[in-house]
Amino acid sequence: MSHLVLNGLSKSYGGVTAVQSLDLAVERGEFVSLLGPSGCGKTTTLQMIAGFVAVDRGNILLDGNDLVSVAPNKRGLGIVFQSYALFPHMTVAQNIAFGLEMRGIDKAERETRTLEAMALVGLKGFADRYPRRMSGGQQQRVALARALVIKPALLLLDEPLSNLDAKLREEMQSELRQIQRSIGTTTILVTHDQHEAMALSDRIVVMNHGRVEQVGAPDTVYGRPASAFVASFLGKTNVLRGTSDGHGKVSLGSLSLAMAGAASGPVQIAIRPERLAFAAVGAAGLDARVLSRVFQGTHWLLTAESAAGALTLMRHNDGHPVPAEGEAIRLSFAPADASLLREGAAG
Amino acid sequence: MSLAISSRATPYYLTGPALLVFLGLVIIPLGMTVLLSFYDWGQYKGIVPEFTLKNWIEVFTDSYFFEIFLRTFRIAILVTLATMLIGVPQAYILNRMSPGWRSAILLVVIGPLLVSVVARTLGWALLLGSTGLVNQGLIALGLIAEPLAFMFTETGIVIVLIHVLIPFMILAVWASLQRLDPQIENAALSLGAGQTTIWLRVILPQIVPGILSGAIIVFSLAASAFASPAIIGGRRLKVAATLAYDEFLNTLNWPLGAAVASLLLLALVAITVGSNRLIERRYSQVFE
Amino acid sequence: MRKNGPLALCFNLLFVIFMLAPLLIVCVVAFTPEGYLSLPTRGPSLRWFKAIFDYPEFVRAFRDSLWLAALSSTFAITLAVPAALAIARYRFRGREALTTLFMSPLMVPHVVLGIAFLRFFSQIGLSGTFLGLLLSHIIVVLPFALRLVLAASYGIDQRIEHAAISLGAGNATVFRRVTLPLILPGVVSGWLLAAINSFDEVTMTVFIASPATVTLPVRMFLYIQDNIDPLIAAVSACLIAMTAGLLIALDRIYGLDRLFVGSGKG
Numbered sequence: 001m002s003h004l005v006l007n008g009l010s011k012s013y014g015g016v017t018a019v020q021s022l023d024l025a026v027e028r029g030e031f032v033s034l035l036g037p038s039g040c041g042k043t044t045t046l047q048m049i050a051g052f053v054a055v056d057r058g059n060i061l062l063d064g065n066d067l068v069s070v071a072p073n074k075r076g077l078g079i080v081f082q083s084y085a086l087f088p089h090m091t092v093a094q095n096i097a098f099g100l101e102m103r104g105i106d107k108a109e110r111e112t113r114t115l116e117a118m119a120l121v122g123l124k125g126f127a128d129r130y131p132r133r134m135s136g137g138q139q140q141r142v143a144l145a146r147a148l149v150i151k152p153a154l155l156l157l158d159e160p161l162s163n164l165d166a167k168l169r170e171e172m173q174s175e176l177r178q179i180q181r182s183i184g185t186t187t188i189l190v191t192h193d194q195h196e197a198m199a200l201s202d203r204i205v206v207m208n209h210g211r212v213e214q215v216g217a218p219d220t221v222y223g224r225p226a227s228a229f230v231a232s233f234l235g236k237t238n239v240l241r242g243t244s245d246g247h248g249k250v251s252l253g254s255l256s257l258a259m260a261g262a263a264s265g266p267v268q269i270a271i272r273p274e275r276l277a278f279a280a281v282g283a284a285g286l287d288a289r290v291l292s293r294v295f296q297g298t299h300w301l302l303t304a305e306s307a308a309g310a311l312t313l314m315r316h317n318d319g320h321p322v323p324a325e326g327e328a329i330r331l332s333f334a335p336a337d338a339s340l341l342r343e344g345a346a347g
Numbered sequence: 348m349s350l351a352i353s354s355r356a357t358p359y360y361l362t363g364p365a366l367l368v369f370l371g372l373v374i375i376p377l378g379m380t381v382l383l384s385f386y387d388w389g390q391y392k393g394i395v396p397e398f399t400l401k402n403w404i405e406v407f408t409d410s411y412f413f414e415i416f417l418r419t420f421r422i423a424i425l426v427t428l429a430t431m432l433i434g435v436p437q438a439y440i441l442n443r444m445s446p447g448w449r450s451a452i453l454l455v456v457i458g459p460l461l462v463s464v465v466a467r468t469l470g471w472a473l474l475l476g477s478t479g480l481v482n483q484g485l486i487a488l489g490l491i492a493e494p495l496a497f498m499f500t501e502t503g504i505v506i507v508l509i510h511v512l513i514p515f516m517i518l519a520v521w522a523s524l525q526r527l528d529p530q531i532e533n534a535a536l537s538l539g540a541g542q543t544t545i546w547l548r549v550i551l552p553q554i555v556p557g558i559l560s561g562a563i564i565v566f567s568l569a570a571s572a573f574a575s576p577a578i579i580g581g582r583r584l585k586v587a588a589t590l591a592y593d594e595f596l597n598t599l600n601w602p603l604g605a606a607v608a609s610l611l612l613l614a615l616v617a618i619t620v621g622s623n624r625l626i627e628r629r630y631s632q633v634f635e
Numbered sequence: 636m637r638k639n640g641p642l643a644l645c646f647n648l649l650f651v652i653f654m655l656a657p658l659l660i661v662c663v664v665a666f667t668p669e670g671y672l673s674l675p676t677r678g679p680s681l682r683w684f685k686a687i688f689d690y691p692e693f694v695r696a697f698r699d700s701l702w703l704a705a706l707s708s709t710f711a712i713t714l715a716v717p718a719a720l721a722i723a724r725y726r727f728r729g730r731e732a733l734t735t736l737f738m739s740p741l742m743v744p745h746v747v748l749g750i751a752f753l754r755f756f757s758q759i760g761l762s763g764t765f766l767g768l769l770l771s772h773i774i775v776v777l778p779f780a781l782r783l784v785l786a787a788s789y790g791i792d793q794r795i796e797h798a799a800i801s802l803g804a805g806n807a808t809v810f811r812r813v814t815l816p817l818i819l820p821g822v823v824s825g826w827l828l829a830a831i832n833s834f835d836e837v838t839m840t841v842f843i844a845s846p847a848t849v850t851l852p853v854r855m856f857l858y859i860q861d862n863i864d865p866l867i868a869a870v871s872a873c874l875i876a877m878t879a880g881l882l883i884a885l886d887r888i889y890g891l892d893r894l895f896v897g898s899g900k901g
Contacts, residue, residue, distance in 0.1 A: 052797055072800050079801040085794035089816040098812075099802030143798075150802060361721035362733055365714040365777070369736050372774050376751035377743070383754055437650050440643045452647065454882065455654050461878045462658065463835045463852045465859065466871035470657025472863055473664055473672065480660065510657065571744030573838040574852075578859055588746040588838070595750060595842065605754070608747045615744060 001064055003028040003186050004049075004154060009058035011044050018044040020210040021058070026188065031180055033189040033197035036207035037233065042190045045207075046156055049188065051075050062153055073102075078147030078185070082159040084139045086131040092118070092142050093127035099150040117149035120179060137168045144176070148183065155180070155187040161196060173199050194234045198222065206230045223272070224339045231270040231341065238276070239341065240269045240286075240308040250340075253307030255286040257335050268341040273301075275337040276313040278329060285330035290323050304329060377612075384606035394601055402606035412590070412607070419587040419611075422501060423570035426508045430565050433509070434516030435558060439550070441517065442524040460514045468575045471507045472498065475579075503579045504586075508569050515568070516561040523557025524550075556630045563622050567615045587611045658875050665872035667865050683869035693870055696854035699765070700834050703850060707772035708780065708829035712822060714773070715780040720814070723788035738782075740775045748775065749842030756843060763845030771843055775836060776829035783828060787821025827885055831878075 002025035009022040019041040026032050034042035047053035049060055051072030060067040067075055087095050093114050100110045118124055121141040131139055140160060147155060160176075161169045177200050180187050191197050197204050198218040206213040206221060206229075214226040225231035228239055242252035246264025250257045259269070279285030288306035300315040300322050313331065315322055323329050384402050387395040406412045441452055459467055474481050475497035482494040497503035527550070535545045573588040580586065585593070587607060594604030639647070667673050668680035687693055715737075721727070722734055740748065752771045753762065761767035791814070799813045815822075837852040844853045851874070858867055 050797070050801060052800075072797075073803050073805055075801070076803070077801055079798065081794045081798060083792055083794055085792060085798040087795060087799070087813060098799065098804075102803035102808065146798070146802070355727070358721035358725035358727040358730070361717040365718040365737060366733060368714060368773065369739075372752075372755075372770055373736070373739065373743075373748075376755035377747070379754050379758065380747070380751040433650065436643075436646060440639050440647050443639050443643075450886075452651070454886070455651050458879065458882050459654055459658065461831050461835070461882055462875050463837065463855070463871075465837055465852045465855045466661060466874050467657055469855075469859060469863065469867060469871050470659075470661040472859070473660045473868070474657055480656075510653065513654075567742065567744070571746055571838075573746050573841075574856055577856070588744065591746055591750060592841070595753065601754065605750060608744075608750045611744055612747045616742070619742060 002026060003030070003063060004188075005059070005061040006045070006049075007059040007061065009045065009048060009060065010056045011041075011048060011053060012056060017210045019048070022210075022212060024205060024212070024215070026186060028186055029184040031177070031187045031189070031200060031202045033191055033201040033204045034207055035191055035194060035197040035204050035233075036213075037192060040207040041210040042192075042207050043158065044210075046158055046188065046190045049154070050077060050079055050156055076150065076152055077154045077156055078150060078152030079156045080140075080143045080147050080158065080160045082162060084131075084143040084163075086139055086142055086146075088131055090130075091127065092123065092129050092131070092134075095131065095142055096146045096149050099146065103150065113149055117145040120148065120183075121145045122175075136164050137172060140164065140172060144179070148179075148185070152185060155185045157187065157189040159191055160189070162191075162193070169196070176200065198234075206233065208233070223337070225270055225341070226339075228268060228270070228341045231339075236273050236312055238271050238273060238309070238311050238313075240271065240306075240311075242267050242269055242308055253286050254330075255284060255308075255332070257338070259335055259338070259340055262340055269338050270341055271333055271338045273312045273314045275333050276311065276331050277333060279332035283330075283332065285332040288329050288331055290325050290327050290329060292325055293322060304331075306331075380605050381609050383602055384609045386602040386605075388600050388602045402603045403610075405603065406606050406610055415585050415590050416587055416610075418501065418585075419570055422504055422508065422576075422586065423566050425505050426512060426569040427562050427566045429505065429509045430513045430516040431558060431562060434513050434561065435520050435554075437513075438517045438520035438524055441521055456514050456517050459510070464511055464574045465578070467511060468507055468578045471503070471510065471575075472578060475503055475506070498579060499581045499584055501580075501584070504576050504584070507575045507579050508572055511572070511575055512565045512568055515564045516558075519561030519564065520554055520557045523554040527553055556626055559622070559626050563619050567619050570615060571611060661868050662872045662875060664865060665869040667868075669865070672863065672865060672868070683865040684873070686866050687869055687873070690866070692849075693851070693854060696849050696851040699848060700851040703765075703768055703772055704830040704834040707769055707776055707833045708826050710769070710773045711777040711780045711829050712784070712826045715777055715784050715825065716818070716822060719781055719784035719788045719818075723785055723791075724793065738778045741778045745775065745836070745838035746842075749839035752839065753842045762843065763847060765848045767843055768840065768848055768850070771839060772833045772836065775839060776833045779832050780825040780829040783821045783825030784818060785821075787818040787825075791817050824885065827881070831881065 004024075004026040006022050006024040009019055010017075011019045022041075022045060024032075034045055036042050044053055048055050049067070051067070051070065055068050058068075062075075087098065090098070096114045096117055097110045100113060105113075114127075118127065121144050123138065123141050123145060126134070126138065126142075131142060134142070140163075143160070157176075161172055164172060173196060180200075189197070189200060201218055203215060204218055204221050205215050208229050214221055214230045216224075221230060222234050225234065225237070231237040231239060240252050242250050242257075244250045244259070244262035244264055244267045246262070248258055248260045248262075250259045250262060250267060250269065252269065257269075286306050286308060288304040288311055291303045291305055291310075293303075294301045295317075297317070299317055302313050302315060302323070304311045304313065311331070383394075385398050385400065387397045387399045387401065389395070441449060441456075444452060473479055476482070477494040477496070477498070479497075481497070482491075485491045486494065497506065531549060531553075532545055535549045540548065571588055572586070573592065576584070576586045577589045577592070580589065588611070591604045591607045591611070594600050594607060598604075663674060664672060665683055666675045666679035666681070668675060668677055668682055718733075718737060722730060748771070752767065756762040756764075756767040756771075761770070795817070796809050796813055799809045804812065834850075835852060836850070837856050840850050840853050841856060844850060849857075851870075855867060855870060
């Protein structure tokens with residue numbers, strides 16, 4: 001049995017569906033991200049697990065026990081809020097010790113555990129500081145320590161890094177990952193930032209319009225998106241139009257590929273810009289014309305048009321000449337790098 | 348207390364006590380007062396709970412009451428206009444001051460609000476009397492030969508009410524000035540506008556809602572003012588509030604006093620609610 | 636923002652004189668050594684301040700006013716805190732109507748309220764009692780308490796309470812340990828503003844006060860109706876001095892601008 005199981009979890013607000021029949025199983029110690037644009041239902045899902053939003057239908061099973069009927073203050077989950085939600089009238093130590101106090105833990109143990117938690121997040125010596133007098137990154141650490149010190153069964157992170165600047169965010173990402181690994185708490189992260197989700201998670205749950213689009217390891221979700229939405233939401237991608245003959249052959253403009261699984265008729269194929277290459281001279285490929293090229297330091301970003309649709313491709317800045325605007329090019333890629341997109345929801 | 352552990356009934360539990368108190372102590376007494384205005388009264392029989400329109404007919408037809416209501420609203424309009432004329436520029440000056448000066452002037456604006464209106468009116472009675480400082484000063488300056496009559500005149504009442512109510516105007520206008528983009532004057536300057544144009548075309552249109560909401564407060568407080576008109580106006584120069592007081596505590600004709608009070612309440616509610624609606628409709632698109 | 640010109644500063648000076656003159660004249664006249672209203676040209680004297688104590692009705696009215704202000708604002712804040720929390724964070728049927736109702740004592744002329752209470756209390760046998768005064772003052776000062784607590788409640792990030800709940804705190808604990816400390820500045824200044832307004836109220840109180848229970852402003856009002864002498868100036872001067880002290884305290888706690896912008900008073 002998985003550690004946390006969401007079973008047909010549903011919520012709607014006055015007729016508008018926020019989350020529709022969500023199923024998910026999370027293993028003990030796993031780090032799972034709920035990723036999607038705002039309004040996709042990821043935050044509502046987190047709030048239902050936390051107990052701040054009532055569940056319409058479905059179960060939340062933690063070690064087999066249904067949480068739905070448990071009051072939010074009895075669930076024993078650690079939560080880090082987007083705004084940190086620190087108690088402004090309490091010191092760092094009082095903030096962290098609050099949950100222990102609620103559990104009736106005696107003063108001596110409270111102090112030891114608070115100090116341990118502060119050491120864990122690198123806040124030694126800040127015990128008597130008030131949150132207002134700390135930087136965003138430090139407040140973030142207090143919030144994390146406060147959530148972890150109660151040894152929660154589950155750690156819920158609600159866009160915890162979105163208020164930090166880019167550099168600090170990267171630092172906190174690796175630190176968060178390392179802390180989570182060392183204590184092994186099952187963690188659910190809600191984020192709209194694909195980089196954050198990919199950097200931190202064991203698995204990513206991509207959500208859109210209250211539904212799960214795809215669940216998988218970061219490289220799988222990125223490399224083999226299951227739908228046009230996933231393909232477009234995670235990084236840049238090219239969606240090409242082609243035709244399948246229904247017997248494992250797909251033609252894209254001037255290129256013909258072996259791809260199993262497609263029914264006869266029009267198909268959509270996703271391919272990442274960095275996986276597109278220039279075809280060897282005389283080899284088969286997809287003919288295209290360069291529309292624009294933009295220099296980006298480590299690489300060039302080219303846009304081109306072809307019979308199968310508009311394309312973006314990356315060319316490493318390795319000293320080789322780069323085709324100019326208006327030049328004709330021929331592109332190729334490994335069939336394994338392309339994924340056949342599911343019908344339906346387009347991004 | 349919190350949204351998290353709560354049911355749909357929670358807000359009703361939380362507001363329930365206050366609601367009960369207000370039902371018992373506002374709605375019922377006000378209702379009883381309106382009801383009282385339809386009761387009969389006689390010098391010797393006292394209040395007789397029999398339905399009659401006589402008090403209302405008297406209030407609407409007797410020129411004595413008409414004159415008092417007319418005076419009340421005339422004073423209220425004059426006070427409102429005067430507080431606008433003084434308060435709007437003063438709020439603008441206040442807004443342009445350095446923070447230190449501003450809080451000092453703010454103390455001058457707000458401080459008197461917290462002093463009992465009786466003490467403030469007493470000050471004016473001392474100043475405005477026939478041997479008061481104002482008359483002495485004007486005579487010393489050679490502007491007048493004989494002392495001017497301020498006490499027991501409408502002019503006196505208006506002066507005192509301006510003093511009592513101008514803080515409300517200044518605060519309302521200042522609040523809307525604070526919402527202005529501080530760069531907006533510079534923007535207008537860069538486009539070639541002069542100071543007068545900036546005032547009339549850029550600043551004023553943006554603070555009109557503030558001025559109007561200040562005006563509504565000042566008007567309704569001026570029309571229902573009691574202590575200042577009672578002290579400055581004396582027993583003869585009556586306004587609606589002092590009239591109701593006399594009917595209740597001197598003549599003891601409570602039903603007639605209740606009719607006067609009900610009429611004052613209805614007139615003020617109609618005027619304030621009506622002008623609030625008008626302002627909201629007119630300005631809701633431009634602001635907020 | 637551009638600077639004020641000389642004309643503006645003159646206007647400002649005249650305005651300050653206009654605002655302060657009546658208060659200053661009261662304080663100056665209070666120090667007169669004469670037996671009639673006059674400026675203390677022969678040097679200041681405390682004669683009339685001492686005379687206040689020969690009129691026990693002023694001292695008693697002052698004491699009653701203080702009690703009334705303290706009690707009515709305490710009850711008002713007790714009703715206002717839960718009501719403000721409900722209004723600030725729930726969307727429920729009748730929310731607008733309730734807010735209007737609770738704010739209505741600002742809009743209803745106090746003379747009308749006075750008449751209504753006089754009629755009501757005489758019907759239920761509370762006329763002339765301290766309880767009657769107290770009940771009526773709770774009503775008129777509640778809007779001031781409510782508005783400040785409301786402003787403080789709107790400012791709270793509700794996730795702070797959620798954090799406390801997630802850490803295991805129950806409703807009562809969340810209120811006592813988190814919500815109340817966060818709205819405390821609003822509660823304190825709401826209480827203070829309510830108390831000041833109760834202390835100053837005269838228009839409504841004049842209807843329901845009786846010789847046995849009378850507040851200081853009403854006592855002063857009735858006195859002035861008969862005659863104006865240096866004694867009443869001395870009483871007023873004491874009030875003005877007291878208010879000035881309070882004003883400074885209030886400014887320290889909360890900041891006057893936040894307290895009064897958009898305020899209304901009867």
